[in-house]
Amino acid sequence: MRKIGLRIGITCYPSVGGSGVIATELGKLLAEKGHQIHFISSNMPFRLTKLYSNIYFHEVEVSNYPVFQHPPYDLALASKMADVIDQEQLDILHVHYAVPHAVCAILAKQMAKRDVKIVTTLHGTDITVLGVDLSLKNIIRYGIEESDCVTTVSNSLKKQTEDLVGVRKHMNVIYNFVDERDYKRDQSHELKENLGIKEYEKVVIHISNFRKVKRVPDVIRVFANIVDKMPARLLLVGDGPEYIAVRELVRELGIEENVLFLGKQENVSELFSIADLKLLLSEKESFGLVLLEAMAGGVPCIGTNIGGIPEVIQNQETGYVCSVQDIDTISSKAVKLLSDEDLWKQFSNAAKQRVHREFASERIVQQYEQLYESLLAEG
Numbered sequence: 001m002r003k004i005g006l007r008i009g010i011t012c013y014p015s016v017g018g019s020g021v022i023a024t025e026l027g028k029l030l031a032e033k034g035h036q037i038h039f040i041s042s043n044m045p046f047r048l049t050k051l052y053s054n055i056y057f058h059e060v061e062v063s064n065y066p067v068f069q070h071p072p073y074d075l076a077l078a079s080k081m082a083d084v085i086d087q088e089q090l091d092i093l094h095v096h097y098a099v100p101h102a103v104c105a106i107l108a109k110q111m112a113k114r115d116v117k118i119v120t121t122l123h124g125t126d127i128t129v130l131g132v133d134l135s136l137k138n139i140i141r142y143g144i145e146e147s148d149c150v151t152t153v154s155n156s157l158k159k160q161t162e163d164l165v166g167v168r169k170h171m172n173v174i175y176n177f178v179d180e181r182d183y184k185r186d187q188s189h190e191l192k193e194n195l196g197i198k199e200y201e202k203v204v205i206h207i208s209n210f211r212k213v214k215r216v217p218d219v220i221r222v223f224a225n226i227v228d229k230m231p232a233r234l235l236l237v238g239d240g241p242e243y244i245a246v247r248e249l250v251r252e253l254g255i256e257e258n259v260l261f262l263g264k265q266e267n268v269s270e271l272f273s274i275a276d277l278k279l280l281l282s283e284k285e286s287f288g289l290v291l292l293e294a295m296a297g298g299v300p301c302i303g304t305n306i307g308g309i310p311e312v313i314q315n316q317e318t319g320y321v322c323s324v325q326d327i328d329t330i331s332s333k334a335v336k337l338l339s340d341e342d343l344w345k346q347f348s349n350a351a352k353q354r355v356h357r358e359f360a361s362e363r364i365v366q367q368y369e370q371l372y373e374s375l376l377a378e379g
């Protein structure tokens with residue numbers, strides 16, 4: 001069996017988001033293991049900040065002639081993929097998201113002169129949101145079934161892909177991961193001081209793209225109940241369609257002094273290093289990468305019992321899993337955890353250990369490598 005030196009193309013949405021983070025971190029870790037990585041995307045993935053001698057970026061440029069009603073990005077991407085497959089002699093093309101990336105990859109494979117194996121990773125939104133849209137369902141199923149291999153980021157997402165899109169193909173569950181080396185608790189208190197947070201204040205954190213499915217107003221309502229019981233600050237990280245409504249709710253509830261709107265931030269590990277509790281109260285979530293990032297930093301989490309969240313948080317061990325919209329139960333669990341130091345330490349340690357055991361980058365990257373190897377061995 002070939003051990004090192006695969007040539008791997010990776011396509012993802014390069015902007016901020018869990019799928020972009022996973023695709024980029026995977027590329028970086030595979031490069032560290034000696035593989036040659038070719039990112040094919042519209043922009044440089046945002047986490048690709050360091051220079052690597054074996055990571056290349058191929059930009060997809062889209063022509064926009066007046067005759068086109070919309071710039072043909074998907075065709076430009078497929079064409080670029082085909083070029084890179086041939087010129088760089090790719091063994092594997094690993095795409096994140098079925099639409100359009102898997103479909104573009106299938107088209108590129110047909111155009112290219114060289115045989116390449118297509119691996120598609122499903123991240124959630126493509127199935128739980130787009131998969132129920134009748135105009136896209138068939139093409140999503142096509143992208144999945146024509147890929148040489150498909151992975152989903154949780155068991156829940158695998159089941160939803162079967163149920164909602166009617167996929168019968170075998171799919172592998174490979175969980176998301178974090179590089180634990182990036183996550184340490186801040187002992188210097190400098191960041192807290194810089195943010196104007198007092199030593200005795202508890203820090204609650206929520207990070208998302210402020211879409212409706214994230215139910216950020218529920219986070220605000222829970223936090224208002226916490227502030228009733230103890231001095232606390234809420235760090236709100238991210239931006240998106242619900243941002244203005246959330247600001248308004250914070251004002252209505254009279255907790256403006258306690259909420260810090262930090263906007264989009266790249267270095268979330270620093271923020272987790274000062275946090276005491278992470279809230280993710282979504283109504284749809286195939287995995288919840290931010291939970292893993294919090295847990296790696298020793299931050300207990302409260303999440304909702306939907307999608308992949310219960311596969312990440314172990315209820316009563318690393319945090320709590322509660323029903324969507326159950327503000328009262330979530331608030332009382334949060335207050336209990338934040339006021340019992342022994343319980344908090346127990347959850348914090350269990351969270352770090354769980355990441356180390358189940359979601360460490362080394363373990364997960366190896367699963368992807370084994371998948372690539374077995375695909376290539378099939379010929």
Ligand code: GMT
Nearest residue numbers: 017018019123124125285286287288289
């Ligand atoms: O949650 C989003 O809206 C962003 C989306 C993305 O493309 O990053 O997140 C999806 O993929 C992440 C990485 O696998 C998962 O952690 C998120 O749970 C998933 N989001 C949804 O399922 C809503």
